[in-house]
Amino acid sequence: MDYKQQIADILSEKTGLDRENILKLVEIPPKQDMGDYAFPCFVLAKTLHKAPPVIASEIAPAIDVTGTPFKVKNVGPYINFFIDRSALASDVVGRIVAEGDDYGSSETGAGKNVIVEYSSPNIAKPFHVGHAFTTILGNSLSRIYRKLGYNVIRMNHLGDYGTQFGKLITAYRLWGDEEALNKDPIGELLRIYVKFHQEEKKDPSLTTSARENFRKLEEGCPEEVELWQKFRDMSLVVFNQLYRRLGVEFDNYNGESFYSDKIPEIVDILNEKGLLVESEGAKVVMLDDEGLPPCIILKSDNTTIYASRDLASALYRYRTYNFDKNIYVVGGTQALHFKQVFAVLKKAGFDFADNCEHVAFGLVKFKGMTFSTREGNIVLLEDLLDEAVSKTREIIVRNAEERGQDMSEEEINDISEKLGIGAVIYTYVKSGRERDIVFTWEDMLDFNGDTAPYLIYTYARTRSILRKASDSGITGIENADLTVLTGDDEYALIRALSELPESIVKAASSNEPFMIARQISEIARAHNRFYNNSNILNCDDEKLKTARLALCDAVCTAIREGLDLLGINVVERM
């Protein structure tokens, strides 16, 4: 049973406050020696007409702790609860060893569908370090929701439509090189796209041509559609290589084009409800009463725009999946757009609008400059991954030499790849998602401190101990007497382990994977302290040794599981 619940029961009886109220007030003290939970007595001061410290000093000694794992002590205005270390150790470590990778999972989402839209790159454009944010965040969120029992539908809403394709078709006909396209599709498409924007400044007829080509594409003209299909297919091959490398998967690649033929229905619905009005030549839905600017549904040339596509896709998704939650992992620069889309849905009477959520994230900047595809000043994600992997490789080779480890070339490559990519992923999920990431090579390639390599290192080193234990015939770890794990370092570590499930729940409710990152980071730090100050394999006391090995096993499970939720792989040695 939950310790907090027990405390609420006890306090409810003593104070007369209801359990819900108490649960909200009970907090975790700032320091370990202050106990595990604390109840602040300020709220009782008014009703009891006594000073909080007096109240605490009266209630604390009156609490009967027989039959509970607690010790109670009043400190100033607080009633502090100390969980018996032996009980906590058996409970937490025992559970992790028994549950294994299921530790922290739950069934709260059983039978519920959650749609996570993420990555959604634009076809024909390079995948730069900015696109990595949505890809990594969405992947992590998908894993977190799945862990909590939800049925997750991962959607890659490809940017495979829009006037940009008009531009590309125009540009390709003027300057395209088929050979170059086959060799390096994205590179060639980027070249002509950048050229288009340069030339467009001098020659406005290009803009007209591009717009005309997009119109033809939308009307289904064969030549335009064929070119578009070619660009799309070639781009996807390239993207999929990157996804495979990142361990990112999707259930669905329905891009904007997929929803194109579903837009007329949305337009009709809006029309019927009298929401669609003409304004400056375009068809819009006014949102003044929401305090929002008008939402454009059809442009003055009668072509669609992204808002209309997002409306159509939301309706389609609701009909297809009857989602409990529909999450858009899209940059914060589009906050207004999503507010408008959700507001239009609501106005049209679609109550599922309330279950749609824009999960925003910050900008990725480089030396204070924003990346711009048009201007070509970007860092490709692939280049970042390669740099991280090769830097990692150097370190591994050097360490293996120093440690006298015998590693095959394949193993070195495998470890470098996992660590390097893990390091990159971790930098995206270690902070709150709405923070901008200021990109510097120095920071990105620093693998000390709070980084994935640190966490994986902690894991690998601990796995090494468990291997050695197994090799030397030590058994009974799963049945160890865990009550002996009462040292300060052990206790701090166990407490950190105990908080992992709650951090997963919080990560989901706030759509913030960093909460898990922080928790496993704290576990790793606590464990390294323990590792440094205590003997595990060299422990004289056999009983304690077995218990510590069980603790090591629990730590490995927690770190592996936590990293997995972030989309990062561990290695067994490094």
Added chain:
RNA sequence: GAUUGCGUAGCUCAGCAGGAUAGAGCGACCGCCUCCUAAGCGGUAGGUCGGAGGUUCGAAUCCUCUCGCGAUCGCCA
């Protein structure tokens, strides 16, 4: 200008349905490998939580104002 987000240690960030002496990592300085992987561990230095008011027994956290930075604001996505 309007809307919105942000401003916490030299740097990068936690903490913010108010609560105990504001925490990590990096960097700096000083230590720790005859011992389970030193990508590790310990210690020291470093903060008037952008500023000013207010609410409160109590404010980094809530309210108002203000300064600074970013994003967004109808036919790109």
